[in-house]
Amino acid sequence: MVNGVKTEIHQILHALERRFVLPTELQSYLANLDRGLGGEDCFREVLEGLTCAHVLLRDVRLRLDANFFQIDALLLTGKQVIVFEVKNWGGAFEYADGQIVSKKSGKPYKNPREQLNRCVVNLQYLLKTWGFDFEVVGRVVFIDPTFYLYNAPIGLPFLFVPELNEWVKALNRFDGWIGESHRRLGELLVARHCPAKVDYDLLPVYTFKKLKKGMDCQNCGGFGTRVAGQRVRCLECGCEERAETAIVRWAVELQLLFPKVKxxxxxxxxxxxxxxxxxxxxxxxxxxxxxxxxxxxxYFIIRPFAPKITSEMV
Structure with a gap:
């Protein structure tokens, strides 16, 4: 089960997956979204080991001119802003001619260093425009412990699972500090966050009549559930949910799936x-x-639990 904060399109696809047969390409897209969010969850657990003074922001989407760029995680400490691109790829890969190629399938993957560099350059420009004097650096984090990259050149801004604990310890030994400028920048980044809008052209055509009806389990997604007093109990996985919470969840899902319906x-x-x-x-x-x-x-005005930027100051 993915615990992180889902984008709106991610929430819609999860709701549809339980009540409608998604096309194969959307099933793959949803699996990639789940895997990416699972990787961000794992990296969040790694960063929980930070004891140095810092400001940490997750899932930041910023606008520069007419374009947007997404940052998985962003760490402010001392004079640095560290941008993280998290990849949850598993298996053996080879670095060849600037590409990362799967040894199993031979499929080339887009080098995440390109996305990282774009984010670093764009953020550095925004910070200077806003009057902040921080050095912006970037790291690509390969969070799956089964990932191995052959022939990777020395000096790439990559972090692998065996390196993460020592990297966190090194940050903690660093005499990091945060002050008013860090707090102002953190607040400004939160204020400038632009949630992604749903591209409804990606979704299949569905109607209320065609959706499966019933009480789905919040944990396993199954419909083998029963009302037991003030709770909804899943007979398949044993999960229990307050009946009131489940009713509210279904109302939010309805509004997500049918935004124009009362x-x-x-x-x-x-x-x-x-x-x-x-x-x-x-x-x-x-x-x-x-x-x-x-x-x-x-009728009711349903305000879905829209994903927001998450942040913490330590």
Whole structure:
């Protein structure tokens, strides 16, 4: 199960995957999104070992002129800003002619150093424009312990799993510090974060009628669930979820899947195959969302839990 913060398109595809047959290319796309987010989760655990003073930002998407660039993680400490590009690739690869090639399939992968350099250059330009005097450096982190890169030249800005603990220890030995400029820059980066908009052209054509109805498990995604008092219990994996939380989750999914539809208590009831009384659903939604109207046509303003930039200061 991926625990990180999903983009909106990632949330939509996960909701669709459970209730609709995705085309093969979208299944592969979703698997890549899951793998990428899983790698970011693993790297987050590595950075939890940092004890030096720092500001850490994750999932930063910034605009420069008419273009955007995405940064997986960004660390501010001392006079440096470190940009991280995280790759969760597994298996044996070879570095050849500036490309990273899978030894198993022979497939060439785009060198993540190019993406990293673009982010470093763009961020350095923005920082100078904003009046900050920090050195911007970059690292590509290969977070899968099964990844091995043959013939990698010395001096590449790559970090591999066996190096990460020692690299974190070296940062902790460094006399890092953060001051007002770090805090101002961190706040400015959060303010300038631009969440990606959904490209609906990527999605298959689907209707409410064609979606599978029922109470999916938040953990395994199965529909072998039962209402047990105030909880929804999965008979397949044993996971339990508060009934009210599950109802709210389904309402958010409905709004994600059908952004132009007015979400009503009855519609949420149909979505979960009428396993709850409409009155119970109405009480749950009214506690969490703004109700519009008071008659049978009443609906709720659902504000999906949009992904936001995550940050911490230590």
């Amino acid at each position: 979400v009503t208590s009855r519609l949420v009831g149909d979505f979960c195959d009428n396993q709850f009384e409409v009155r119970r659903i109405h009480r749950s939604l009214r506690k969490h969302f703004e109700q519009m109207g008071t008659t049978k046509g009443a």
